[in-house]
Amino acid sequence: MSRPVPDEVILGLIKAKPTHGYELLECFRSRQQLGRIWTLSTSQLYAVLKRLEQAKAIRGRKISSSNAPPRIEYEVTPSGETQLFSWLYADDPSPSIHRIRVLFLSRIYIANLLGVSHRKIIDAQIIACESQKAKLESRLPNEISDIERLTINYVLSQLDAAVRWLKESDFYLRIIG
Incomplete structure (x- = not known):
């Protein structure tokens, strides 16, 4: 049996609110959110984001800020939404x-x-x-x-x-x- 991957969980988080990697990582670190369920490192999160973007399940766009470096904000694509709801209601x-x-x-x-x-x-x-x-x-x-x-x-x-x-x-x- 393969190890569970957080791909669809990340799709769900992004579907709820388009966001960037650091905010997603905070969801996996917070015990009030997913921290008691998943253990996810920064590199694992960004590997999943890259995989989801290559699969065209999400798309990123650069967001500039005057007081912070630019960040990539992700949103779910229609195919990502299909993937998410297929997983959710398996x-x-x-x-x-x-x-x-x-x-x-x-x-x-x-x-x-x-x-x-x-x-x-x-x-x-x-x-x-x-x-x-x-x-x-x-x-x-x-x-x-x-x-x-x-x-x-x-x-x-x-x-x-x-x-x-x-x-x-x-x-x-x-x-x-």
Whole structure:
């Protein structure tokens, strides 16, 4: 499984407000924003911006200031917006606990920032976790190794906890309540 990348998160931040790299970096450093979810260095951020610009998902324009050096302000292109919303409302999110912590929480953050519904995001994540749980439960009676049984039971417990958290969290109750 590849490592999660922040491309669409950055698209979401730029969609919410055209901005420059330093402001984006502050979002990833602030614990009130994405700082508890992502660890992103300055060079990683600028590599993603370059990749998104080369893919024509964003475009930058130089903004001059009388009291600061010129900065590049980025805005999302129509193809970047399509990429963003495809990611935001993906029908098949990963049931991996790590990906839930990083990508699901990022989706919720960006949906809130953009003022769009996050019910479909939550429901898709619940379905993904429940589907993975059913697959593992069907394998359990067939497993012969004690370590495999132990491992599958561990993952099942994580998935149970994730589904319970998804259903009981405030963001879910506010949506369905």
